[in-house]
Amino acid sequence: MTFHKLVLALAVSAFMWGCFPAPLIFAGAAGGAVYSTTNDTMTDTFVMSKEQAFEVMIGILNKEDAKINVSSIADGKIEAKTATSAIYVRIEPFNAESIKMSINAKKNIELIPDKDTAVRIYRLFIKETIK
Structure with a gap:
């Protein structure tokens, strides 16, 4: 045994x-x-047209000195790069008078989420839309 x-x-x-x-x-x-798929996306709904949201977001990204790589109102997406981050914005209709917007940012290697940049862009968008 x-x-x-x-x-x-x-x-x-x-x-x-x-x-x-x-x-x-x-x-x-x-x-x-x-860690690389951690959800660091800012998502919210806004009462405005897709075109208005798109125009405001393009203006914000231009002020941030971002290089816009993809910009399509039809697809509802914007992809841009700053010196430190890659920013991905998705804008889609929510209902007849609202849109749903998602802002995601990743650090330059595009593996590590950049929540700070996503929150900053989100706050700038809110600030621009309530003027």
Whole structure:
């Protein structure tokens, strides 16, 4: 009986040491994937037309010295880059008189979320629309 326990203990021990690095590598990769997909998007609804929202957002991004790479009213999306961040804006109809806007920003390597920039752009949009 003790011989079987000894063999089992040795087998489990050898298996654990042989496969020990693999769980660490997979756990690290999973942690990075979860962090990179963390939801740092500012989303809100506004009572205005899609065109008005688009015009205001383009003005804000121009004031922020952002280079606008994609700008499509039909698709409802704006993609821009500043010196430190990539900014993604989505504008879609919510109902007859409202739109839903999502602002997402990522740091330059476009893997790490940039919540501060998304919040700043969101606040500038609110400030511009209540003038």
